[in-house]
Amino acid sequence: MSYVIGIDLGTSAVKALLVDREGAVRGEASRAYPLFHEHTGWSEQKPDDWVEATIEALKELSEAAGINSAEIEGISFSGQMHGLVLLNSEGNPVRKAILWNDTRTTAQCREIERTLGDKLLGITRNPALEGFTLPKILWVRQYEPQAFEQSKLFLLPKDYVRYRLTGELHMDYSDAAGTLLLDVANNQWSAEVLQAFELPASFCPALVNSHELVGTLLPAVAQRSGLPVTVKVFAGGADNACGAIGSGILEEGLTLSSIGTSGVILNYENDKEADFAGKVHFFNHGKENAFYAMGVTLAAGYSLSWFKNTFAAGESFDQLLEGVGEVKPGAGGLLFTPYLVGERTPHADANIRASFIGVDGSHRRIDFARAVMEGITFSLNESVDLFRKAGKKVETIISIGGGAQNPVWLQMQADIFNATVVALENEQGPGLGAAMLAAYGSGWFASLDACADQFVKRGASYTPNAEAVETYAGLFRIYQQVYAQTKGLNDALAAYRK
Incomplete structure (x- = not known):
């Protein structure tokens, strides 16, 4: 039997699902981590708390009764959107992550609107809201200039976890769409938006599709998690995108x-x-x-x-x-x-x-x-x-x-x-969607649609x-x-x- 794992990195906990080729969930593991509210409207987490919790959840799944961990072929991710993780030149976070439900950036949203005008919706297809990532970047630049000066690249939450598991830096299109930095229709970072806010192109990670292979587990991670180093790791997607896939x-x-x-x-x-x-x-x-x-x-x-x-x-x-x-x-x-x-x-x-x-x-x-x-x-x-x-x-x-x-x-x-x-x-929500991306990426199915035919089971139907x-x-x-x-x-x- 072969298996894949879907990891759903939520706001309060990470949940991991072990799924077989029939789409049956053969194991579940969850680990919580703290939230920090140091000031009114602030919501932050420590990125490495996500990593530790994820490795612990993977270890529990690898030790599940009746499971041969060598048969786990792939891992993919769903993640809370919009959260800002800033990395220095050594690849380490310069501060806590600022989350999607943090509301400190109202002034920065108005700045984005003034600077971009009609181009904001034309390029990013979304209004400037406090939850999005670009306002958080501008806030750090304004109020924590030393931290910003150290920052060489930004990631979103699940991308940081995947980076720590594989050593590879990427971001998928579905999550990038929630940053206000992506040209959504053309699947690329917007040079116009980056230039408007004096951000270098190198500040953004490489973009990939959600089902793309982005690496394998680092040896130390494989040893701690109980998984083989041959496990393929796929990019994954934003929580709502993965919820849609899983449904x-x-x-x-x-x-x-x-x-x-x-x-x-x-x-x-x-x-x-x-x-x-x-x-x-x-x-x-x-x-x-x-x-x-x-x-x-x-x-x-x-x-x-x-x-x-x-x-x-x-x-x-x-x-x-x-x-x-x-x-x-x-x-x-x-x-x-x-x-x-x-x-x-x-x-x-x-x-x-x-x-x-x-x-x-x-x-x-x-x-x-x-x-x-x-x-x-x-x-x-x-x-x-x-x-x-x-x-x-x-x-x-x-x-x-x-x-x-x-x-x-x-x-x-x-x-x-x-x-x-x-x-x-x-119903398993975004975690199942993440597992489906791993199954598709691993070559189990010719398309996500074919995977959904096998994995998504419809129940009762209600007509108006x-x-x-x-x-x-x-x-x-x-x-x-x-x-x-x-x-x-x-x-x-x-x-x-x-």
């Missing part, structure tokens, strides 16, 4: 709905000229010569967790949602907007906050729970609506995460999105209910008015928040 989002007409702490609607794109005017993210896919457009809801599953913790502390989600399927669509005229921590798509607004609209004395706790689920789904539908208005097909939606665990929520998604919604039998679709279409039009009606109030209230 089989590899052709036109397929869309991903992912409801975790945040929520994502991701639509496969073949057209590199697709223009969403910066209203959604547009990134290179982990599949060669493909792209994806993506909208984000900042507080998706978090909204339901907040509701449970606040109004049903000590209860399980099953207890909280008992009877939710008996509540009619619309929750008796109650609407919820999930803006607990601001919003991303289509309103990039840090000040906006959540609302319950239409509360009356007849509403019960279960009505509020239903409204929260509907509000999260309405927010995701903002992205679906943008895609359709741009002429894109949204016909089949693969649902993963918390929203795929509840049949009522799956049906709700089908009704609100007005599309067929499909759950997965073997015509009556519910009509009800939700009317409610969605009302939902879309709430942002504008409450923005001024929330801007005024911002001064009173702790």
Whole structure:
């Protein structure tokens, strides 16, 4: 039997999956590492903590019962996007990594907008947001000039881990697309952007496709991990790109709905000229010569967790949602907007906050729970609506995460999105996508699509209910008015928040 390993480098932990040729997960290992919040809005990690955790996870997999580690052929990666790792001339980090959820760079985002103007969207296809990498580079240059002076090259998180495992420096297109330094349509670092901010071309690593072979394990790493030095290491991709691969989002007409702490609607794109005017993210896919457009809801599953913790502390989600399927669509005229921590798509607004609209004395706790689920789904539908208005097909939606665990929520998604919604039998997210890149790169399959046919197992399917679709279409039009009606109030209230 042959195996590959998919490594998913997340924000709180690394998770590694051991997968066989049939696509079955034969082992899992996870290791956590700390986050550092030294100041308000800061979020950092030590790059070498990722490396140590990854090697420990690989060692656990190599020692899994019934597994011959000599039969592990390949490794690939999924990684948290946007995080900045700066290396000195000796290849060592000059400071902690600044992560995707760090918000210190608002001033640098405005600088990028002033400097590039319309060229920003024309080249990078994405607006300047605090999470992206270029604003972090500019912040370090401004506030830590000594660290910046030592910096000779930048990497993203998974690329640093792969570098420590192989000694080779690369970055794949899907992760590079989240830096604001890539010419997304033309698959190259933008000389114009680099010149505008006086950054040398040597500051950027070599670009490769996600399935490309980039090296083998260093002898010392092989010894510590228990893996053979012959294990092939493939570039890997950004977490959302790998999540799409692991869900089989590899052709036109397929869309991903992912409801975790945040929520994502991701639509496969073949057209590199697709223009969403910066209203959604547009990134290179982990599949060669493909792209994806993506909208984000900042507080998706978090909204339901907040509701449970606040109004049903000590209860399980099953207890909280008992009877939710008996509540009619619309929750008796109650609407919820999930803006607990601001919003991303289509309103990039840090000040906006959540609302319950239409509360009356007849509403019960279960009505509020239903409204929260509907509000999260309405927010995701903002992205679906943008895609359709741009002429894109949204016909089949693969649902993963918390929203795929509840049949009522799956049906709700089908009704609100007005599309067929499909759950997965073997949902493993980005880690499976990383393993698929290793399987494809190792030559197990002729294409990622063929790999998905073997590895991705579809489960139950939910089709729209015509009556519910009509009800939700009317409610969605009302939902879309709430942002504008409450923005001024929330801007005024911002001064009173702790």
